[in-house]
Each structure stands twice: as C-alpha cells, then as structure tokens.
Amino acid sequence: MRPLILNTLLVVVLAMTGCTTVQVSQDYDPHADLSRYGTWQWRDPVQAATGDIRVDNPLLDKRIRHAVENHLASRNLNPSPGKPDFYLTYHLSIEQKIQSDTYYSTVGVGSFYHPWYGGVGTETCIRQFDESRLTIDIHSADTGDLVWRGVGTYRLRNYKTPEDAATAAQKTVDKILFQFPPHRQP
Template identity: 40%
Template sequence: MKWWAYFGWLSVVLLLAGCSQVQVSQDYRPGLDFSRFRSYRWQSTPSPASSDIRINNPLLQERFRQAIDGTLTRRGYLQAAAADFLVSYDYSIQTRIESEPIGTSIGVGYGRYYNYGAVGIGTDIGVRQYDVGVLVIDFTDARTGAPLWRGNATQLVTTHSTPEDTTAFVYRMVDSVLSQFPPR
C-alpha cells in the first residue's frame, strides 16, 4: 500500500513540475552581426489595453519592464537615448483546451447475500481548459525600424497570492526569453 501512495505522489509532483516549465522560442534576422548592438531604449509604442484584469495591471507592467531592464543591464547592454536597438514587449493570457484520447474501462462487481454481480463498460473523454501566459519581446533596429529579434515564452498561469510570487513568475519568463539573445 505504501508503494502505491509513494508512486501516486511522485506522479503528481512530476506532472506539476512538467507543467510549470517555461517554453521558449525565437526568431531573428539571419546573417546579422548582433555584436554591434550594445545600447537600447524603450520603444514608445504603447501596448493595447486589455479588459483582462490579470494583464491590465500597472504593477505587472512595471515588473516586466524592470525585469527586462535588469536582465539586459546584467548582460552588458546600456540604456541610452541614442540607442542601437529599441525594446518592446507584449504580455497576453490565452485560454487553451486540451483533450485526451478516448479511454475505455471495464468494471466487474460481485454481489453479497442475495444480490447478483454485474459487469460495466464505460468510455471517457478527458477535456481540460487552462490559461497560458504568453510573453513576446521584440528588438527593432533604432535607425531603420527593421525587426531584429523576437523571443517568445509561454507558461501556465496560476493565481499568485503574493507580490513575490508574481515577481518570480515575471523574472522566470523574462530570463527564459532573453537567455536566447543574442542568437548563437
């Protein structure tokens, strides 16, 4: 009995650990020498307002900007008025649906005293709805306005009970995206 309980808990922990991973991707202008870009400034284009209160939060927007600034500064990029590239970001929450294949089960029951046993057959389709946070960071050439690099990150959105949890979520996403820059 203890072996099954241990296996059950281990399965739950592995499932949750797998779901909390940040998935990243990038796209960039091939053949471009990214080593010549050393300074940046924020693009003044405001992101569109959202009706979702989880996104339309000035504290969350401030955290994203601080995380991007901090990561770029740690990596040696300087914020300057005469910058080499412009930085912008967009954060959205998307609802996704996941379904599992049809499952079939067979159950056998036995009776006691004067009751008779039974055999049952059933099918089940598992459908799950969940929210995913999508962070997109764009770098644009400050002189030409041409897109240089775009990084994306997606992660399951959970309810954060403290500002520290939200800050950790933001920094984890930003660090994951910017770990791809400059492209290798």
Template identity: 30%
Template sequence: MKNILIIAALALLTACTQTADWDYDKSADFANYKTFAWAENADLTKDTNNYQINALMEKRVRSAIISELSQKMGMRLTDPANADVLINYHASVDKELDVSNFSIGYGARWSSWGMGYHNDITTREYEVGTLVIDIVDRASNQLVWRGAEDGRLRKNQSPEQRERSVKKTVAKILTNFPPHQQ
C-alpha cells in the same frame, strides 16, 4: 523496470529544459548594440483584458528586461533618440483544454460476474500566457530579434512569486540574445 524509470526521468528533464522560441535577422550586427530604450508602443496591457496582465506585471517585465540587458549583456538604458535598439514587448492569454481519459475493462458483482467497460473523461480549462519581446534596430526601424515564451498562468500567487516567475521567463527568453552568429 529500471530502464522505464530512466526513460521517464529523461523525458521529464527534456520537458523542463525547453528553450524559449526566438528568431533573428542574420544580417544584423548585434555587436554594435550597446544601448536600448523602450519602443513608443511598448505596452503589456494593450491587447489583453486578463486580470493578471496589469500595470503591476508591466513594471515587473520592464524591471526584468532592464536587469537582463544591463547586468548580463552590458547594455545601458537610455532615451529613445540615442538608443541603438528599441525594446517592445506584449503579452497574450489563450485558453487551453486538458483532457484526461480513464478506462476500466472488467468488473464483478455479488450476484453476477462478467466483463464491463467504464470510460471516464474529465476536462479542465486553463489559461496559457505568452510573453513576446521584440528588439528593433532604431536606425532602420527594423525588427532584428524576437523571443517568446509561454506557460500556464498560475492564480493565487504572492507578489514575490509573480516577480520570480517574470524574472525567470524574461531570462529564458533573452538567453539567446544576442544570438550566437556563425
């Protein structure tokens, strides 16, 4: 029994420590990137009509990106004409389906006994949001780094909860920027 609990705890910890998805151009020299600006087409709300992806959320995303790049990476926000890299971001929302199955294999009644079979299937639809952050070398106009993270969208959150969630998501995405090149 103890081994089962240990395995379950490890599985839970592994699920909680998943890293964001990211990719980068191995030929890019990330040490040269000191300044950033917003790409002209950076817009969180452009291709989605989900009520949670709005101008308020866009302000939170921009603030979190500025904080991460400035405080943790020492980069400075500047105007696009002088930036080393341009930051683009976008979000998408997809619907997912959660299916649960519950079965019972025997039963008894007052007047009889016997084997029975009951199968109860429940489904729930929920929304999964994905935030993508692109980093483009301004001089070459080439994508040099992309990170993404997805998660279940929670409804009925306070503005403070939404802000914490965005900060956590952006920090998780940018954990691997700049990449540790070998």
C-alpha cells in the same frame, strides 16, 4: 482501487509539471549583426491596452519591464539617454486553452469459456486553462525593423505575494532573453 490512486497521482504530477515550464522560441534576421548592440530604450512607455484586466495591469507591466531591465543589465546592455542601438517592446496575451489526456485505467481478460472477451478501460481528463504568451521584440534603432523576437509560453498562475509574481516574471524573462543574441552556427 490501487490503479485509481496511481493514475490520479500521475495526473497530478503531470499537471504540476505542465504549470511550471516555460516554452521558449526565437526568430531573428540572420543578416542583422545583433552582437554589436549595447544600448537600448523602451519603444513604448507601456504595453498597449488589450481589454483584458489580467494583462492591462500596471503592476504587471512594471514587473515585466523591471525583469527585462535586470536581465539586460546583467549582460552589460545598458539603457541609453540618447539614441540607442535598439528599441524594446513586449506584448503579453492570455488565451484560453483546452487539454485532454487519455490514459488506460483497467485491463479486462476473458474467462475460460469466453477467452475472446476482454478489453482495456480508458479515462479521459479534459482541463481548461489559461495560457500566457510573453513576446519580447528587439527593433533596430537605425531602421526601426524587427531584428529579433523571443516568445515564452506558459500556463497562467496566480501568486500569493507580489514577490512571488516578480520572481516568476524574472524567470520567464530570463529564459526568453537567454536566447539573445542568437548563437550563430559556423
């Protein structure tokens, strides 16, 4: 009975830690001088409709845009009423994923008369979840070319309050935009 409780506890802890992390990545044009960028504008007034009501949510759009604006303001990157240095876009998508975990739950040992008998018992847990992917793109205002892309991938969660949802959006955006501008290696 004790191994079952420990295994169950392990699965719960792993599931909880999997829900709270945001995996980030970036890609950029190594020839673009991103450090000179100081002013920006949104390229589109809202994200294009996806057909998924979880994504096509005006309240969520406002939260993401507000989080991006807050982060950029904290880094002295300001919105421009005229021609900016760069344009911003974002894209949010949600995709259904399946995760399986196999763990060893019991160990059997043979008896005196049959020492070759024995084995290891395993259990496999299969979980279905929704994975969110927030992509933030920075386009050169001069050429319109994509010069930087940051992506954050995380498990979709439901929040009890709008404030909790806004805090989560801010943390996700901060983690993605922390990579901008990329640090050049000497």
